[in-house]
Amino acid sequence: MRKIYEPENLMEGELLQGMLASEGIQAHITGRHLLGAIGELPVFGLLGLSVDDDLADRARQLITEYNGAFVLPGEEPDSYPDVLLC
Incomplete structure (x- = not known):
């Protein structure tokens, strides 16, 4: 196995893991x-x-294509352009 990406956090890692799984x-x-050891270990580079x-x-x-994707025109909220509301 080869490390190909360092996600910023666990949520991003799991999101990308799921996207890759959908591609087989x-x-x-x-x-x-x-x-769980943050405070004892460096904050960056753990994942x-x-x-x-x-x-x-x-x-x-x-992953490069996914990170470079843009919101389709008309799909963004009117009051918060470029912000995804959940």
């Missing part, structure tokens, strides 16, 4: 169990998203 790529989040070596290039491409 099994990903593993490394460092998720270290998050990693890893995939099989032969799928690394495709997974990186999908």
